[in-house]
Amino acid sequence: MILNETAILADGVAIPRLGLGTWRIDDDAVATLVREAAAIGYRHFDTAQAYGNERGVGEGLRASGVPRDDLFVTTKLVAEAKTHAEARQRIDGSLKTLGLDHIDLMLIHSPQPWAEFRNGGNFDEGNLEAWRALEEAQQAGKIRAIGVSNFERTDLDNILAHATIRPAVNQVLAHVGNTPFDLIAYCQGQGILVQAYSPVAHGAALGHADLATMAARYDVGVAQLCIRYCLQLGLVPLPKTTSLAHMRSNAAVDFTITDDDMATLTSLTGGVDYGEASAFPVFGRPRVAAAPAETGR
Structure with missing residues (x-):
């Protein structure tokens, strides 16, 4: 069962091969969701400072009764933290908000602040300052593994050229129809595991007729097909849902997509309409209402 499988990061840390994403799940609602997911068998939970729900994630983990050493918790340093001092403060803030004595994986959420995402600004020095704070936190035992999110090759090269500790993970948008193959290959060549957020295209894949036809041949749903696709590419998918039924089906991916179908x-490629999730990135703007369960899977 995929919930029992792990991958090994370059620094030797074991990471579950399937995680539960919590983007756009309210802080008050996420505690119950995390507790219920843990009861199903999930052990890998992904949150972020920008999500505003670290407190609830930590509460749910404690209420689950699962031993801390059996859980894997990822959070992300807010994209705007580009100084060493602020990054250090934010790292300690996540530990306090989560109510944990350590974080399993912490990432720089974006190479640019969200208001300037992919607008061409250079934040190389700021990323190195934030990275230094993550390195220090790992060396102090506050974090087990460190990495990045939404980093392109040039952003990774900046870290790789100056870091004492290499990134263990790059978490990126990756799904059928929008898979950054060149970036994935580069990361894997550098020993960096790639996590796939929104592996069901913010739910947009669910209405794709060709995917539905293919999924039916395997007697699975479209979401299961998309998650299995990511797994067979060597990625760690992080589907998000607020539905217990979908949590169970998202983990029922013990089938193999044929080479021809892969x-x-x-x-x-292309043509993906993300619906209301097209506003990504949203973190530099006022928070919007939580998405329906289907749209974040």
């Missing part, structure tokens, strides 16, 4: 899936 070739078909990898050839799909």
Whole structure:
């Protein structure tokens, strides 16, 4: 069962191969959701300072009754923290808000502040300052593994050229129809594990007729097909849902997509309509209402 499988990061830390995303799940609602997910068998939970729900995630983990050493908790340093002092403060803030004595994986959420995401600004020095704070926190035992999110090759090269500790993870948007193959290959060549957020395209894949036809041949749903696709690419998918039924089905992916079907899936490109999630990145703007369960899977 995929919930029992782990991958090994370059620094030797074991990470569950499937996680539960919590983007756009309210802090008050996420505690119950995390507790219920843990009861199903999930052990890998992904949150972020920008999500505003670290407190609830920590509460849910404590209420689950699962031993801390059996849980894997990822959070992310807010994208605007580009100084050493602020990054240090924010790291300690996450530990306090989560109510944990350590974080399993902490990432720089974006190479640019959200208000300037992909606008061409250079934040290399700021990323190095934030990275130094993460390195110090790992060396102090506050964090077990450190990495990045939404980093492109040039952003990674900046860290790799100056870091004492290499990034263990790069978490990126990756799904059928929008898979950054060149970036994934580069990361894997550098020993960096790639996590796939929104592996079901913010729910947009669920209405894709060709994917539905293919999924039916395996007697699975479209979401299961998309998650399995990511797993077979060597990624760690992080589907998000507020539905217990979907949590269970998202973890029921013990089938194998044939080489021919994988070739078909990898050839799909472009034209993805994310609906209300098209506003990504949203973190530099006023928070919007939580998305329906289907749209974040």
